[in-house]
Amino acid sequence: MRPKSPILEAINLLGLIHEKTESAEEKELLLTAADALGFINMTGQQYEFDDYRQEFRTEGPEMVVASFATREEAGAWLKNHPRPPYLALVLIADQYHVVMYDRDDNFRKLVSTHSIEYHLEEMMKDGRPPPVASFDTREQARAWFYSLPERPSQAVIQLGSEPYLAAYHRNIDHLAFHPFSLLEPFEQWRKTLDEKKDTEEPGPQS
Template sequence: MEIGKLIFEAMNLIGLTYENTQSPEEKELLLTASDALSFITTTGQQYEFEDYREDLKTEGPEMVIATFAAREDAEAWLKNHPKPPHMASVLIADEYNLVVYDRARNFRRLLSHHTIEHHLQEMMQAGLPSPVATFDTREEAKAWFYNQPQKPSQAVIQLGGEPYLMAYHRNIDHLAFHPFSLVGRLKGSKPQP
């Protein structure tokens, strides 16, 4: 179903449920859900929402909204952003950071968080996944990836002798590289091949 029609149908269902709900708390929750869908349509973000829903169906790591080569670049972006996002993820040198913004105090901060480490750990529950390809450099891996007819959301590769997760963030067309050794940050040890 086309995304605009899907949102319209969802709002109708919320409206019907609202009419049959007695609890003021539940009515407020339904109104909030309806307002969120209305916000998506009135701000012209239907396609972004559709892409987000598609991204949720993939096995890849958490979505990010931007990527930066260095922390200084990310700090400058956040400092100069007229309306910073709140609780969105960005990558800084392929490491996950959370954007924290308090509008009332104009407080802006980037916090490192371990979402990718948890994702890698989850992938390793049955042991380290086998790589689909081996490369000496990131440039070779990127060339291989971008020549794939169907770009996967993630692929396990061997890069310079180390296992990596190559993750594709479609919304910003960024290919990130995450070494499985990052799991050691959570456990205090390096994963075994």
């Protein structure tokens, strides 16, 4: 006997809700959700889905599907990928990028995104958490992190004189280091965008 599948049970539940729903738009959305779960089940991605759900529930930054040391490595990966993961996130030198892909014309591009800056900003709402450990080098921090009996999704550490967020991506076994100093240019970038928006908005008409 095959074990019960939460995915199949969720599909059945969506079907029951679909029967009681009168809105055509909501019915279509329910079918889309059921089809998405069916796709996961039929393509054998249950374990990957479980990993995603576990990662999604952590306090760490957004999940990535790959990590690269250089943009050249990332570019080669994207160029040779048979089916690029559309809109998935990857790290290049621990900087977040999103995979842009159009299969109709085979357009492929990696675009930088401020995912980690938004995450750091959220962490700073009540002040920056104190570091749990201090190190002189990343190698020392990495050795300490991998020696932990249970690796957390993230930890604030001190590297030299600067605070960092050490983020562990369990699905690809990668430890990323993000300096909190990223927030300063991010805030300046956003301020510049706001000022530009204000100047482009038409004034009140007389």
